[in-house]
Amino acid sequence: MDNHPTTFPPAEEDPAYLVFLDSLDYLPSDDVARIKAAYAYAAKAHAHQKRMSGEPYITHPLAVAGAIVEWQMDADAVCAALLHDVMEDAGACKHELAEKFGKPVAELVDGLSKLDKMEFASYQEAQAENFRKMLMAMARDLRVVLIKLADRHHNVQTMSAMRPDKRRRIAYETLEIYAPIALRLGLNKLYRELQDISFRLIYPHRAEVLAKALRAARGNRKELLTRILENIRGKLEHAGLRAEVFGREKSLYSIFRKMQEKRLSFSQVLDIYGFRVVVENVPTCYLALGALHALYKPVPGKFKDYVAIPKANGYQSLHTTLIGPYGTPVEVQIRTREMHNVAQEGVAAHWLYKDGNESSAELQIKTHKWLQSLLEMQTSDSAEFFENVKIDLFPDEVYVFTPKGKIMAMPRGATVVDFAYAVHTDVGNHCSSARINHELAPLRTELRNGDLVEIITAQNAQPNPVWLSYVKTGRARSKIRHHLRTMQNEESARLGERMLRQELLSLGVVPISIPAAAWDSLVKASGQKSLDEVYTDIGLGKRLPSVVARRLLAREDMAGDAGSNMTLAIHGTEGMAIQLAHCCQPIPGDPIIGSIKKGSGLVIHTHDCPVIRKSRSTDPQKWIDVEWEPEEGKLFDIRIRVEVKNTRGVLAQVAAAIAEAGSNIEHVAMDADPERLMTSLRFTIQVAHRTHLAAVMRGLRHIPEVARIHRERGGEA
Structure with missing residues (x-):
């Protein structure tokens, strides 16, 4: 493997490159030499290219690699970040990259390269297929998506030279896909930054107005903020608890979204003060919670324990809302230092804080499970896959229990069918009903926090197309569609x-x-x-x-x-x-x-x-x-109209006659005429064949109140 630059020396006088080299001090010297070689190769490949802003193109891969180094990732990831555009923009081939920098680097770069050479019917189809390729590469190696997110972060930061329509399109895509992926992987800091930058690109005027209002409000609120902060610190010290306490800033986009979704004014959103309390260990979290509840009264129903039941992306904290001075709502998050690291950096915390902390290891396992579920959701239709994954990227979660006491996180609005497919595909395919908290419940029932859910299966039960109208998870949707397609094809x-x-x-x-x-x-x-x-x-x-x-x-x-x-x-x-x-x-x-x-x-x-x-x-x-061709036991729906004299108990007589003839009533509707002399009864009934229908009609004609009876067809319905 060629580890050293041969024809293109690095730009030693470039300050950004020198700062980048200084930040590699956590890696051994062999790895640093390989990274220098990757930089030289990338600089040569992009030598004649410029960004739209006029800067040399190499500034972009260098910035992406800088973000990867901030997360203290390994040399393969840093090399791949430097080389991530050489296949796409400079025509380098995978085989050459594998020879020079090793197979793992070539695989990462390939996973990051778009499918430009393929022909697609529309931009949407190309976007869906690129997204599918990225997620499949990411399921094999998580570093792919971390590099991709760093790439997107730098791109949206440096888009001022682009056409406004292209800028907005990329910003919308970032809000719709990349920001939710960052959140799903627990990268909260990156998530907020991607949201805020995209918001400024889509709504520059609104963002500026909000930012100005936020700066003004910050000055007006300083006194009250300081007072609450001092009270919280004083109370925790008095209880003998060591803690860091700081105010929590709301991001511009979260303010904008709250104003839109909850129809609140700017001042109403900003009236909620946010604080973060970072303590030494888990028991201290609960002691701090008790101390704060003694300081200010808690708001009932506004306490959430994400320490005992972490979110799917590994996030852990205690959340409580208190009534502060002058009736001001005060939101407080209490967490340990480890939890704070994971809350800020998510899966990247695994590389940043190599102290063997359990939260990080657990998060790696959860992330791996989610990525595996993406692989299972694959379909031949990339747009359908794209839709399924987008559903999964916006989970506002509820937590439910299996009969054995295992906790499962489901997106808000998820139904019994979603839960059945989350347990196992076969359980989903054969579910017939369920017990929620030991009571029978239909399949479309929405799950609530704390529900105990038991699925009842039947061998002859199978997915119904109607399920697609109420399932919420991408996994359930994809499994149902696959089964229906297979069944229809057979x-x-x-x-x-x-x-x-x-x-x-x-x-x-x-x-x-x-x-x-x-x-x-x-x-x-x-x-x-x-x-x-x-x-x-x-x-x-x-x-x-x-x-x-x-x-x-x-x-x-x-x-x-x-x-x-x-x-x-x-x-x-x-x-x-x-x-x-x-x-x-x-x-x-x-x-x-x-x-x-x-x-x-x-x-x-x-x-x-x-x-x-x-x-x-x-x-x-x-x-x-x-x-x-005759077949025993099958019943068919048909519609009949029965005109009857408007007398008491006539509906019961007609229903009894239908039942006596061995037919089920599926539906009934009544139309009375204005003079109330006659009533028209319209039934949907089940019969085995035409002779059976004749027997039902014969039985009805024997009722004296029945004036006329006929079968409805075509347009009459």
């Missing part, structure tokens, strides 16, 4: 195979007699990987069985012929591949016809359905003859 493949078989038989060809080479060339011509994928396309309505059959038999001349004269048999229980139309609600016994609808598969209508009348004549290719 069912569509079976349906597609049957449809193609019927088509071939109608052309007088037995499928088994077709040579394997013909099937292979069909798969190749369709651009799919397997015959199953071709079947799935037919089942989903993406390909017409008549066209596929003729291509298979190489009889293109017949592709325009009339459709098959054979009939496809269906049960109506095929699941997602075959849908019974809502407009006419067909049931066994009804004459039916099938429509091949792209992306939905086969949709079954009754022959006389008014909704399809026009499309049947305009596009006959998409319609195929189908018939019912």
Whole structure:
């Protein structure tokens, strides 16, 4: 490995470079030599490039490496920070970097390089795919994201020369993605800085007005602030507790967001005074809390113990709100020095404070688990993955318990289904109901702090598309979508195979007699990987069985012929591949016809359905003859309208007659006419077939109060 610069010496007279070299004193001399070589390589690669501000480009990688050195990270990370743009901007290759600086550095730089060489349909798609690549690299090595965050931090600090629209776009992306990632990794200081800089770039005028108001308010509040500070210090000293106490400044963006979200005025937001108390150990945290509650009265319900139950990003502190002098709310955070380090630097505290503290090690484990969950959320659609992860990056958490007493952090608004998928994918896929605090609860129930949640599973239970409308976590959303897609594809493949078989038989060809080479060339011509994928396309309505059959038999001349004269048999229980139309609600016994609808598969209508009348004549290719094949035990929804005389107890009589005929009532609605002589009862009932429906109607006609009864179809609903 070539460890020394050969052709491009470092700029010894550059003060920024000299300061950078001085900060490397925590690393051994071999590592420093390698970092110097990386700087020389980067300086040469970027020699003819300038930033938009006119500065030499090398100032950017040097600033990013400087931030990495501040976190006291290893030499590989510092080298990668210096080289992070050489693949993207200077055309260096991974193999060359691995040869000169080692494979770990090359992997880090590759993880940081964008996918510029790939073609994307839109900026959003490119952004989603770049984001996916970064997260996958970050799941393998956490240093990737720390370098990326330092890179983004320097970029947003130095964007004054950019076009305003580009500046705003990058600032929005930073607020939406990079700041939440910094928070998720516990990098609170960086999180606040990214937010404030982005806020100034998006709303420069508002930021300036707020900053001016904040400077003025600071002067006016000084006296009260000093008084509260002295009272807190005095009380803790009197209790014999050693502690550092200092005021906590609110960031510009957090003030702006509070004003927007809670519709508060500037003075209302600033009326809350924040203090931080840093003590020696955990028991002292609780002693300090007791002392402060004796000094000022606490606000009920405003105490949070993040020491016993840390946040997912490792954050620990006691939070309490007190009523100070003149009724002023005073927010206090109490923590140890270790907790303070982790609260400021998050996962970077692992490198900064190498004293083997437990908080840092625990945070590393939690972060690793989160990164692994990102890998599990991968889908073929990068935009969907992007959406899932963004959901996960904004958790305002609630803490719930498993039956064994394990604490699980869930985002606020998470439901029983989210919890089930957080436990295990199989538990999520088979959950049927739950007990919350020992009482039965539906799956859409939102979880609250302290809930004890027990999931009840059933072997035949499976994910329902409705779940997607209320789940909150990216993991649950991605697992449900994956299951539904797999299920639909399997069912569509079976349906597609049957449809193609019927088509071939109608052309007088037995499928088994077709040579394997013909099937292979069909798969190749369709651009799919397997015959199953071709079947799935037919089942989903993406390909017409008549066209596929003729291509298979190489009889293109017949592709325009009339459709098959054979009939496809269906049960109506095929699941997602075959849908019974809502407009006419067909049931066994009804004459039916099938429509091949792209992306939905086969949709079954009754022959006389008014909704399809026009499309049947305009596009006959998409319609195929189908018939019912009897299947025991399945019930179908249909709508009936019953006109009855407006007498007392008539609804109970009608409901009893429906139940006697062996039918379930799913829904009922009533319309009374203005003169109140007749009432129209509209039922959705479940029947097995047309004969069963006739029996229900016969039973209803025997009731003297029933004047008229008919089945509702199509537009009548």
